[in-house]
Amino acid sequence: MSFNHQLVLHNNLSNQKERFEPIDAQRVRLYVCGMTVYDYCHIGHARVLIVFDVIYRYLCQIYGRKHVHYVRNVTDIDDKIIARANENGEPFEALTNRYIDLMHEDSEALGVIPPDEEPRATMHMAQIITMIEQLVEKGFAYAAENGDVYYAVEKFDNYGQLSGKDLADLQAGERVAVDESKQNPFDFVLWKAAKPDEPSWDSPWGKGRPGWHIECSAMSTHCMGDHFDIHGGGLDLQFPHHENEIAQSEAATGCKFVNYWIHNGFVRIDDEKMSKSLGNFFTIREVQEKYDPEVIRYFILTSHYRSPLNYSDTHLDNAKAALTTLYTALNGVECAAIKLSSEEPRVERFFKVMDDDFNTAEGLAVLFDVAHEINRLRDSDPKGASQAAGLLVSLGELLGLLQGDPLRFLQGEQGGSEEIEAMIAARNQARVDKNWAESDRLRDEFQAMGIVLEDGPDGTTWRKA
Numbered sequence: 001m002s003f004n005h006q007l008v009l010h011n012n013l014s015n016q017k018e019r020f021e022p023i024d025a026q027r028v029r030l031y032v033c034g035m036t037v038y039d040y041c042h043i044g045h046a047r048v049l050i051v052f053d054v055i056y057r058y059l060c061q062i063y064g065r066k067h068v069h070y071v072r073n074v075t076d077i078d079d080k081i082i083a084r085a086n087e088n089g090e091p092f093e094a095l096t097n098r099y100i101d102l103m104h105e106d107s108e109a110l111g112v113i114p115p116d117e118e119p120r121a122t123m124h125m126a127q128i129i130t131m132i133e134q135l136v137e138k139g140f141a142y143a144a145e146n147g148d149v150y151y152a153v154e155k156f157d158n159y160g161q162l163s164g165k166d167l168a169d170l171q172a173g174e175r176v177a178v179d180e181s182k183q184n185p186f187d188f189v190l191w192k193a194a195k196p197d198e199p200s201w202d203s204p205w206g207k208g209r210p211g212w213h214i215e216c217s218a219m220s221t222h223c224m225g226d227h228f229d230i231h232g233g234g235l236d237l238q239f240p241h242h243e244n245e246i247a248q249s250e251a252a253t254g255c256k257f258v259n260y261w262i263h264n265g266f267v268r269i270d271d272e273k274m275s276k277s278l279g280n281f282f283t284i285r286e287v288q289e290k291y292d293p294e295v296i297r298y299f300i301l302t303s304h305y306r307s308p309l310n311y312s313d314t315h316l317d318n319a320k321a322a323l324t325t326l327y328t329a330l331n332g333v334e335c336a337a338i339k340l341s342s343e344e345p346r347v348e349r350f351f352k353v354m355d356d357d358f359n360t361a362e363g364l365a366v367l368f369d370v371a372h373e374i375n376r377l378r379d380s381d382p383k384g385a386s387q388a389a390g391l392l393v394s395l396g397e398l399l400g401l402l403q404g405d406p407l408r409f410l411q412g413e414q415g416g417s418e419e420i421e422a423m424i425a426a427r428n429q430a431r432v433d434k435n436w437a438e439s440d441r442l443r444d445e446f447q448a449m450g451i452v453l454e455d456g457p458d459g460t461t462w463r464k465a
């Protein structure tokens with residue numbers, strides 16, 4: 001019997017939880033704003049990658065892998081990219097290609113499944129220009145004297161529907177630099193006229209490049225059609241980026257753009273906002289020097305995706321301890337191949353909590369129940385333990401966890417070390433010989449190496465402390 005999923009998600013368009021009803025259950029469409037590629041991915045990027053990877057995995061579980069279409073774009077041209085490439089004295093493409101490769105490495109390390117499509121702005125200039133032309137034709141955009149093309153926010157009646165902001169309030173409340181080329185200070189750029197020596201593309205308005213917002217409207221429409229199910233990204237993108245995407249797309253196509261908007265919360269570091277200037281800014285690579293990337297992933301899934309996530313070494317240490325518990329349960333138990341059945345009460349519970357706006361924290365709690373069962377059965381009922389291990393790994397897969405070799409996780413890079421195995425043999429021999437001085441000396445040495453020995457009926461195993 002297949003589980004009757006009742007997926008509910010928090011839609012930021014209505015600002016309430018809603019039952020998820022896809023436009024077409026044969027082709028469920030998810031678009032997420034990806035990286036601007038000019039530097040290493042940081043922990044905030046890791047959160048976007050992982051949160052939407054879990055949402056993608058779960059939609060695949062409900063609708064079937066081939067019925068879910070996931071697109072995550074890459075912004076490979078903008079002011080920061082041009083500035084960094086100039087600083088480095090290299091072509092901007094060399095810079096962006098390098099950081100796209102590094103982003104793929106980070107994603108893979110974090111267990112993130114590649115999206116079905118990963119469109120780049122520079123490869124969609126034709127679609128971007130066409131959409132700007134549509135907006136100009138329909139009177140939603142205008143070419144200014146300086147060669148830029150702007151979106152006229154006052155022409156779009158529903159501006160502010162996603163962020164709950166009202167144009168009149170915005171104009172009264174916020175100080176915006178006066179720009180004489182704009183008709184309204186909140187008009188935003190669709191096409192930027194090229195400055196000398198900048199990378200540029202031909203357009204009906206002369207050489208230039210696109211604004212950031214139009215890229216996502218043009219690429220999502222190109223990959224998914226005018227109207228699709230879910231658009232996601234970090235909370236910082238809700239305004240103005242996503243508000244502007246709605247204004248552009250709905251004005252250009254004349255139909256509704258997206259049914260459900262999902263945003264993940266901010267990452268804070270030791271209860272402070274993460275920023276380069278505060279010096280509390282971590283790239284994924286920096287954190288990986290201390291922690292297995294799976295620990296980062298586990299840590300990110302301990303909070304609900306909408307909540308702010310507070311990063312601290314203590315939280316990472318807790319995540320590491322939790323994963324150690326789960327992998328220790330799996331270690332040395334044969335893992336049965338099982339099919340998830342909702343008649344199994346733990347599977348039903350997992351689906352229920354994940355159906356409720358992707359409650360990964362509660363999903364993790366189910367994994368611990370299964371791990372406890374493995375520990376309870378491992379000596380008395382090896383077959384039952386093996387079934388439970390299969391269940392744990394299958395549920396873990398939906399969160400992108402526990403897919404590695406348990407011993408590799410527990411032993412880290414020193415796994416398979418002949419030196420350690422030789423030391424264990426020497427220590428066991430010393431104990432047989434009642435050479436306590438030598439066995440104590442080896443014990444101290446293991447301790448200094450950060451290694452814990454575990455003596456069991458099948459001999460001595462070890463793991464990292």
Ligand SMILES: [Zn+2]
Pocket residue numbers: 032033034216241
């Ligand atoms: Zn975007």
